Amino acid sequence: MSDFLISALAGLDPYVPGEQPQGREYVKLNTNESPFPPSPRVLDALNREEVSRLNLYSDPTALPLRRAIADVYDLSPDNVFCGNGSDEVLGLSFLAFADAAHPVTFPAVSYGFYRVFANLFRVPTNAVPLRDDFTVPVEPFLGTGGMVVLANPNAPTGISLPLAEVERIVRANPDHIVLVDEAYVDFGGESALPLLASCPNLLIVRTFSKSRSLAGARLGYALANAPVIDDLNRVRCSFHPYNINRLSMLAGIEAMRDTAYFESCVQSVVRQRGETAAELRGLGFSMTDSRANFLFAAHPALTARGYYEALKARGVLIRCWDDPALREHVRITIGTREQMRRLVLETRAILSERTIS
Ligand SMILES: *Cc1c(COP(=O)(O)O)cnc(C)c1O
Numbered sequence: 001m002s003d004f005l006i007s008a009l010a011g012l013d014p015y016v017p018g019e020q021p022q023g024r025e026y027v028k029l030n031t032n033e034s035p036f037p038p039s040p041r042v043l044d045a046l047n048r049e050e051v052s053r054l055n056l057y058s059d060p061t062a063l064p065l066r067r068a069i070a071d072v073y074d075l076s077p078d079n080v081f082c083g084n085g086s087d088e089v090l091g092l093s094f095l096a097f098a099d100a101a102h103p104v105t106f107p108a109v110s111y112g113f114y115r116v117f118a119n120l121f122r123v124p125t126n127a128v129p130l131r132d133d134f135t136v137p138v139e140p141f142l143g144t145g146g147m148v149v150l151a152n153p154n155a156p157t158g159i160s161l162p163l164a165e166v167e168r169i170v171r172a173n174p175d176h177i178v179l180v181d182e183a184y185v186d187f188g189g190e191s192a193l194p195l196l197a198s199c200p201n202l203l204i205v206r207t208f209s210k211s212r213s214l215a216g217a218r219l220g221y222a223l224a225n226a227p228v229i230d231d232l233n234r235v236r237c238s239f240h241p242y243n244i245n246r247l248s249m250l251a252g253i254e255a256m257r258d259t260a261y262f263e264s265c266v267q268s269v270v271r272q273r274g275e276t277a278a279e280l281r282g283l284g285f286s287m288t289d290s291r292a293n294f295l296f297a298a299h300p301a302l303t304a305r306g307y308y309e310a311l312k313a314r315g316v317l318i319r320c321w322d323d324p325a326l327r328e329h330v331r332i333t334i335g336t337r338e339q340m341r342r343l344v345l346e347t348r349a350i351l352s353e354r355t356i357s
Contacts, residue, residue, distance in 0.1 A: 008122070015116045018319055026317040027339050032184075032294050034213035035335040036265045038251060039258035042214070045250040058249060060241040065249050068256040069221055073193060078226040081233065082252075084243045086183060086207035086220025089232075091117050093203060093222070094147075096235045097177040098123040102146030107136050109325050111155045111181060123147075130157075130325070134288055134296075138165050142172035151181040153189040156319070156331040158290025160189040167192075170199045177228070179203045184292035186211035186266050187273070193223065200225050210293055211266055212255040217248040269293050269334045276332070276340045283344075283351060295332045301354060304330045307347075314346040 001010065018031040037043075066077040083089035094117040098104045106114045108127035118125045128140040134157040141148055148169060153160040170178045170192070180192045182204055195202055204223040209215035222232060236243060244252075255262070273295065277287060280297055287297040299307065304320040307330055311318055319331040332343065 009120075011119075013116065013119060015113050019317060021317070026312075026315055027335065027342050028317050029333040029335050029339065029343060030317040030319045030331075031215075032210055032292075032331075032333045033215045034210060034265060034269075034293070035333075035339060036213050036268070038213045038217075039255050039261040041254035041258045041261070042251045045254045046247055050247065050250055054246060056246075058242050058244055058246045060237070062244045062249060065219075065244065065252045065256075066221075068253040069223075072256055072259070073223065075196075075223060076226075079196070079223055079229060081222040081224070081229045081236075082244050083220045083222070083236075084240070084248075085209065085218040086181070086205050087113060088218075088243060089205050089220045089222050090114070090149075090179070090181065091120075092232055092235050092239070093177070093179055093205070094118065094121050094123065095239075096231050097179075097203075098147045100124065102176065103144070104147045104149060105141060105144040106149040107151075107154060109134070109154070109157065109323075110149075111151050111183075114149050135159055136161055138168055141169045144173055144176070147176050148173055148178045149181065150179070151183065152192070153184045153187075153291040155184065155292065156294065156321075156326065156329075157288050157296050158184070158292040158294060159288050160291040163190045163192065163194070166190075167195055167199075170195055170202050174201055177201055177203050179205060181205045183207045183210055186262075187270060187293045188291035196223065196225065200227070203228055208252055208255060211269075212252075212262060213265060214248075214251055214255055217251045219244070219248050219252045268336075272337055272340050273334045275337075276334065276344065279340075279344045280347070283347060293334045295334070296329050297332060298328045298330070299351075301351070304328055307350065310350045311343075311346055314349070316343055316346050318343075 062082040065082050066080040069080045070077045100122055103124040103126045104118050105126040108129045131137055178201055182191055185191050192204055206221055208219035277295055285297045285299045287295050308318055308320040
């Protein structure tokens with residue numbers, strides 16, 4: 001730390017991204033990316049001609065991308081906001097809708113960035129503990145007096161909150177934004193989209209990073225009623241009006257339009273999730289009912305850290321945590337059929353080594 005950092009930020013506890021080894025040495029099942037490349041239409045759109053236009057600024061309204069997103073959900077572009085990854089959308093949402101006088105409420109076990117943004121923007125937090133089965137209790141989210149943030153399906157548990165419960169929460173906080181982070185909804189969750197027409201305080205946040213195979217392009221978006229989108233744009237244009245670069249904009253448009261490719265990728269992940277869950281259960285693992293592109297699993301004879309280390313030594317990268325609430329579990333991203341076979345194979349070897357020694 002230099003002598004120049006302002007004292008208010010001296011205690012910052014930044015988000016720590018999962019390991020991103022830049023070689024290709026691992027079967028990478030640790031940060032919930034898609035195992036599939038972007039749609040072939042994305043590859044065609046990013047050609048030499050488009051690269052040669054990088055001397056020009058991108059469209060600060062991102063209108064073509066907003067239109068492509070709006071078309072898929074039968075909305076107007078006025079209902080769509082685009083960000084440099086959904087992390088940026090989340091950050092701008094905290095900046096726009098949460099302040100020191102109104103604590104933000106979110107599940108104690110959820111996406112780690114919610115707490116980081118609250119701290120950065122000096123918003124007090126109300127972290128609601130999960131039930132023992134990792135489900136989110138609804139009561140503590142009713143009439144909170146501030147913004148509510150929910151990941152649905154939740155991370156890293158994969159558990160989905162039924163639409164009726166999301167609706168109760170949205171309607172019980174009419175004076176504050178209820179932000180529903182639907183990063184994983186395409187893999188089997190229930191979207192809050194049907195509530196949008198009747199809930200002016202609902203803000204849905206989505207990403208291209210998981211189901212659209214574009215984590216490296218950094219694209220996320222929000223769906224909400226036009227006044228809420230306007231607010232986000234006021235904040236965005238006070239900070240970074242060209243937040244979507246030219247190439248990512250083109251990539252996002254094609255990824256959104258190629259419905260057939262999107263659906264086949266999602267179907268493959270859902271199928272592999274089912275098959276891998278069955279294999280791991282057969283090996284003694286227990287796990288939540290994940291509606292996301294990962295499994296949240298524990299084994300009675302393995303510590304999470306030990307399993308993680310043993311897999312890493314065998315070339316497979318997964319995720320584990322030091323947080324006491326998560327310490328017994330690992331999160332395994334669903335990859336291709338071949339990647340999941342490798343995971344099961346190495347896991348079987350790790351378990352049999354244990355029995356021998
Ligand atoms: C991955 C993830 C994000 C971040 O997505 P980006 O668009 O890559 O910034 C946001 N929320 C949740 C719950 C996630 O899992």
